Amino acid sequence: MIPRAFFSLVLGALCCAGAGCAAAHAFLDRASPAVGSTVHTAPTEVRIQYTEELEPDYSSAHVEDAAGATVSTAAHVDENERSVLIVPLGTLKPGRYKVIWKVLSVDTHVTNGTFTFTVAP
Amino acid sequence: MIRLTRGLAAIGAATLLLTPVEAHAHGFAGDRFFPATLQTDDPFVADEMSLPTLTKNPDDTTGGQSYSVEVDIAKRLTPNFGLTAAYSWNYFQPKGMPAFHGFGGLSTGAQYQLFINNEHEFMGLLGLDVDWAHTGAVHQGGADDHTTLSPTFDFGKGMGDLPDALTWVKPLAITGNLGFSFPTRVNSAGSLNQETFNAGFAIEYSLEYLQHHVKDIGLGAPFDRLIPLVEITSTTPLNRGFSRGLGSTNGTGFATTGIIAPGVIWAGQYFQIGAEAIIPYGEGQGHGVGALLQLHFFLDDLFPNSIGRPLLSW
Numbered sequence: 001m002i003p004r005a006f007f008s009l010v011l012g013a014l015c016c017a018g019a020g021c022a023a024a025h026a027f028l029d030r031a032s033p034a035v036g037s038t039v040h041t042a043p044t045e046v047r048i049q050y051t052e053e054l055e056p057d058y059s060s061a062h063v064e065d066a067a068g069a070t071v072s073t074a075a076h077v078d079e080n081e082r083s084v085l086i087v088p089l090g091t092l093k094p095g096r097y098k099v100i101w102k103v104l105s106v107d108t109h110v111t112n113g114t115f116t117f118t119v120a121p
Numbered sequence: 122m123i124r125l126t127r128g129l130a131a132i133g134a135a136t137l138l139l140t141p142v143e144a145h146a147h148g149f150a151g152d153r154f155f156p157a158t159l160q161t162d163d164p165f166v167a168d169e170m171s172l173p174t175l176t177k178n179p180d181d182t183t184g185g186q187s188y189s190v191e192v193d194i195a196k197r198l199t200p201n202f203g204l205t206a207a208y209s210w211n212y213f214q215p216k217g218m219p220a221f222h223g224f225g226g227l228s229t230g231a232q233y234q235l236f237i238n239n240e241h242e243f244m245g246l247l248g249l250d251v252d253w254a255h256t257g258a259v260h261q262g263g264a265d266d267h268t269t270l271s272p273t274f275d276f277g278k279g280m281g282d283l284p285d286a287l288t289w290v291k292p293l294a295i296t297g298n299l300g301f302s303f304p305t306r307v308n309s310a311g312s313l314n315q316e317t318f319n320a321g322f323a324i325e326y327s328l329e330y331l332q333h334h335v336k337d338i339g340l341g342a343p344f345d346r347l348i349p350l351v352e353i354t355s356t357t358p359l360n361r362g363f364s365r366g367l368g369s370t371n372g373t374g375f376a377t378t379g380i381i382a383p384g385v386i387w388a389g390q391y392f393q394i395g396a397e398a399i400i401p402y403g404e405g406q407g408h409g410v411g412a413l414l415q416l417h418f419f420l421d422d423l424f425p426n427s428i429g430r431p432l433l434s435w
Binding site: 025027028029030031034035036037051096107108109111112113114115116 | 149151152285288332333334335336337390421422425426
């Protein structure tokens, strides 16, 4: 009795919810400069490729130097590739930089994360 | 009419956008993703389902074999409070005797997320698990004839807050459970039902964390989603047969017992697959190596607008 009721509950819930199937959290897939990398030419922007398309109005990122000062300007989603977030940078001096991002995928899931890269002389 | 329809659609879309699903729906603390572990409880409330979990247990002391098929489901009622349920079907093949099988007992749980600290990748959860009496085949399926209450504290801690110089250590994480079990009957069929202290730990090394948050080492699919881990569980009797005066055991098989389970989890967007070996330890345990294979679904990603959300946000 209980096994049948339990499995019916599980299967029924899945069937009822079938119409709600959608995309998922947007996870970082690749970044340029690469996560944890050291580059010898100061980049002019950070490009972050996600696993899902993003909602431009609710997706952002900024870059901080080792002292915590922001060295980037307003991030935006690439118009031609909506799974890419672009963070324009000012002129970077050699040092370690931290990218802090928070994005909303098109199915309304919010994800956030950080990574660093280093500009070497 | 078209204008009205478009207007309603716009309102609907705006409502969705203004009510984003909480990011840490299944096991996130900051950058850290904690997978659903296979032998020990997860330290987070979630909307998830394991279907199925296939287990080949280590042979018992006489060489008898047993297998089980289990389904587990977890559902959030609020963002911080959820319920769980688990049910299994068990098959036993005693050595030299006829096989038998049946359903195990129903297990349920209530869980409250105490805290999630994103900066330090740290989370804690209080839970109360209940194994219900007479909800399965007591003689054929290994179900209990008594209810057991098990309060637990579960935790998870990632090492991502270590100094940047420790690049290769930062992907490490540990999760664990500490709790007690209190049977509601002293004995069953002549055997004492012991109260026990239960502990379980999972030591995880997340290649996903390494690749996407620490250092891009060029891992591609499927390796950038692998999490090798080792789980260790222990059960220590506290009474009804355990004699402290005689040390860790009184010679009748009541010492600490448990398993060591090395394995790997691959965690994707909608589901994860895990496999582990099961190595028993302790007096009176079986010998040989068992194995476990689990397919686990993230309901919040599969059904973000229905059963994947906490009930109170529907």
